[in-house]
Amino acid sequence: xxxxxxxxxxxxxxxxxxxxxxxxxxxxxxxxxxxxxxxxxxxxxxxxxxxxxxxxxxxxxxxxxxxxxxxxxxxxxxxxxxxxxxxxxxxxxxxxxxxxxxx
Amino acid sequence: xxxxxxxxxxxxxxxxxxxxxxxxxxxxxxxxxxxxxxxxxxxxxxxxxxxxxxxxxxxxxxxxxxx
Numbered sequence: 001x002x003x004x005x006x007x008x009x010x011x012x013x014x015x016x017x018x019x020x021x022x023x024x025x026x027x028x029x030x031x032x033x034x035x036x037x038x039x040x041x042x043x044x045x046x047x048x049x050x051x052x053x054x055x056x057x058x059x060x061x062x063x064x065x066x067x068x069x070x071x072x073x074x075x076x077x078x079x080x081x082x083x084x085x086x087x088x089x090x091x092x093x094x095x096x097x098x099x100x101x102x103x
Numbered sequence: 104x105x106x107x108x109x110x111x112x113x114x115x116x117x118x119x120x121x122x123x124x125x126x127x128x129x130x131x132x133x134x135x136x137x138x139x140x141x142x143x144x145x146x147x148x149x150x151x152x153x154x155x156x157x158x159x160x161x162x163x164x165x166x167x168x169x170x
Contacts, residue, residue, distance in 0.1 A: 049169030063135030075170035
């Protein structure tokens with residue numbers, strides 16, 4: 001996913017990245033600020049949590065918002081037990097098609 | 104029948120997962136959604152054949168901002 005021809009800064013499981021920064025998606029005042037901050041950071045890997053869908057108030061999917069631009073790295077934020085974390089990692093694999101997880 | 108949906112009691116008239124997802128307006132053609140029934144992940148390929156029974160606990164999850 002390196003953006004330029006420079007040698008990769010980071011290689012994970014054979015996948016090359018031009019930045020070692022992994023940026024989060026929480027704490028921004030709004031989505032536009034998040035998008036601007038992620039773009040300015042140069043990060044190519046962005047972490048997301050895997051949580052219950054809000055079925056009453058659907059929002060634009062983060063996958064639609066970020067999926068084409070960044071490698072989404074699911075995390076186990078909010079899990080209280082190892083069992084929760086394993087289930088969440090499995091759900092993340094289904095939702096995002098990745099074997100990667102940030103514990 | 105009565106099931107649990109994302110942790111809340113839910114009355115549901117159908118009998119299959121696919122009916123429940125349709126009723127919740129989940130776009131089954133798009134990535135970014137995963138489902139578990141009674142803490143067992145249901146792979147997307149099995150959504151169409153998974154059945155539900157009273158008392159089942161269904162979780163529908165998505166990526167959210169966080170971490």
